[in-house]
Amino acid sequence: MPRTLVVTNDFPPRQGGIETFVHAMTVRFPPDRVAVYTSGTPGDRAHDARLPFPVVRDRARVLLPTRRVTARAVELARRFDCDSVWFGAAAPLGLMAGELRRRTDVRRLVATTHGHEVWWARTPGARALLRRIGAGVNSVTCLGSYTRAGSPPPSDRRRRRACGGSRRAWTPRCSGDRRRGRRGCGSGTAWARGRSCCARRGSSRARDRTR
Template sequence: MRVLWLTNDLPPRAGGIQQFVGNLLDRVHPDDTLVVGPAGDDEAAAHDARQRYRTVRLPGPVFPTPRTLRSTLTVGRSHRPDVVVLGASWPLGELAGRLGDGLGVPVVSLSHGLEAGLPGVGLGRLVRRATRDLAALTTISDWTEDRLRPHVAAPRLVRVPPGVDEERFTPDVDGGRLRERWGVPPDAPLVGCVSRLVPRKGQDRLVRLWPRVRAAHPDAWLVVVGEGPLASRLARAAADAGGRQAGIVLAGRAPWEDLPACYAALDVFAMPCRTRLAGTDVEGLGIVYLEAQACGVPVVAGDSGGAPEAVRPGETGTVVDGRDDDAIVAAIDGWLADDRGRADAGAVGRAWVERQWSWTAIAERFARLLDDVVGA
């Protein structure tokens, strides 16, 4: 099957949606796939050259503009796809009808937390518009599906959540070299967050609250891995909290190949996400929680959107109100104080990810969906 993807979210740029898209590209008809994606740099060019699928990058971001439509139709006609896949239904779904008509093929789209947040602020009509010309829409969690279903115009709504490469993300990965790079003692208790630096994720609260955690655990360290618009604010907050003298490391962006080691280096993964902007800025699921658990690390998750579905509370981690400072501190303190509990949670989390969140099974589900819409 020949597949044409149109997406603004594409590796090697860091982010959960980028990893979601990248893993599907790696596993579903990669030799017969062409991707139209956003502008990239030298790192992106090197990444693209290593892939089995071919990537055409536009001069800027991929938005539903006449230029994007013209460029996609041009490369699409040379590729002769059987189906078009959109990396996100809003706003790219606005192009679905013209892409489908221009190429004579069905269009399928992924959805994420943003689309599910729109109906909550009275913008369900945008979801309806963006899905009216789709053959199928995918959802990533119970939470997103419940909120999208009344507003989706596409005839098919299919669950395709993000998954985990259980062979790549594993407790056997050596995280010691990253501890050394970060300047963290090899035996120090280490709490960390690996994600885009945006307000929803809660890294700001982790940094601000860290002195309270360290008061109970004087040898503990905090590492924040990632890049994004919150970076400068986090740097100021880290300095105010004592910086490296207080055990705080802002590690910046980690290369794609280092992500498993980032998780494996930790004792506790914490991302106390919170819903913002009247419900439009929400966590659809939270692949980072699954990747941490695959590496045998217990998690502290915020209660935004579908994030609680990525945790087995009390068994593999703790779900907290991402705005409740006391709850965040208590959850981190509880895991740091319980060596046996962390080990047990790591084992349970690893087994749960293997059983329920394997990319192999999820990619097979997505491949069947493409088969169904093409054969309809």
Template sequence: MIKTLFVTNDFPPRPGGIQAFVHALAVRRPPGSVVVYAPAWEGAARFDAAQPYPVIRHSSSLMVPVPSVRRRAAEIARAEGCDGVVFGAAAPLGLLAPSLPVSRRLGLTHGHEASWASLPLSRGLLRRIGDGVDVLTYLGEYTRARLARALSPRAAARLTRLAPGVDTGVFRPGCGGAEVRARLGLADRPVVVCVSRLVPRKGQDTLLRAWPRVLQAVPDAALLLVGGGPYRPSLERLASSLGVTASVRFTGPVPWEELPAHFDAGDVFAMPCRTRLGGIDVEGLGIVYLEASACGLPVVAGDSGGAPDAVIPGETGLVVEGASPPAVARALTGLLGDPGRARAMGARGRAWIEAEWDWDLVAARFAGLLTAHPTGDRPA
């Protein structure tokens, strides 16, 4: 049995999609086959005590590829008898790969590695990372194409798709949405839900700017914004200036175990993400679209980066220009105004998730990457 060291800045209890992805990969490995090296984070002791594998915390909330982190990772690998290492996010900690005493090295990539590929300095570092691991994974075709342009030909040839999965037993229709609706006073109102960090790229501001048009067509509609983040004060001011505060609910941060119920509280899921800063701030995939589909909701996705990979346009949802309030409003009013169409898209989405995105399938792909024979063309 191969034993794997996860070296990652992205790990619970810190919230986020990458954190959930890495944790889900680790927890599905056989007992005794995983050890995690991750930064300190508030609530870590309680979280770590509940895990079926050891979690060794760094002394601070961020790890960078400096000698002290390299030495500590190497010490853990030796002490635990690790055969392989997985970098939860290849950039930047994947720079440590060649110096670790293991025989198998994997780097997971996400949206920010695709952003690294577009800048001269970080592109060079990404090329070094690619040459130092046996495999780099990618989320979808958008991220694969951007990464391949930055990597050496040998590293580009080793790119392998590994996208997050969805726990279809947890994210499912009827998983608690009625209770959330009752608690928030939404009752039987048509609800558009967005579950995401409140940051500009995710497009909650576009949802708010679209909302007056939605209310013209569906006067009793409600917008449920789930999540916390630095953009909340600006969003609340925007809602007030648009005169839509009465129909918008901000939940703030929600514990992970309550997230499925908040998806289930919606009739339509929408996150009109957009690419910002000249392509540096881009959506890698958007696991929330897949979780919403698993809950039987039609989705409205922005056209940023790899987000369209999480939708079958016209079947499980719609892809729109994320920076266009009119386009978002048309998509939302079309779905809210045709519940039969919305339900059919949600049902198709659920079936797609079960067939293509279930965590058991992802875990099997990941196991294959860990046990594959090294290619032999990575520099020592």
């Protein structure tokens, strides 16, 4: 049965807002319909052993769209009979979309924007790469209006994607921004604004509640 290959640098046990989001979405797939290709991080063996789907760790601590990493993604898409790919963070790994489409049976590619893509969109050289990512995938999803501004494709190819975790897992745990009239830092939109003081505490709680 075809699977979705999740290609990401942001996966537990590494902690943070994007990691929590990607994990929460991935565990909602049927176990036989998803596989993960991600970077290595301390403690990953014990973590991955508890998951019901395959997780392939690269030797690198940070995946970049190099020839070697792209070739490995192609090999895994073939090995797991994948017909779709989800880039947990659009930039920079979404630059592999074209090769995956040309060299595998993958026909649907989705990339998610978070916060750093907004910086890419404001920088001339990086903006061109972001547009290339948008042209290479079928859809670019965003978590809110802030990251929508950094989504590269035309508006008819953008999709809003809410968090896959429970509502309690994403409840703000601090009042760091309330004096400015904003919500606390537990929401995806707040994380996109770079306000991540609760990311470490919130991510561990979200993982526990989504298993």
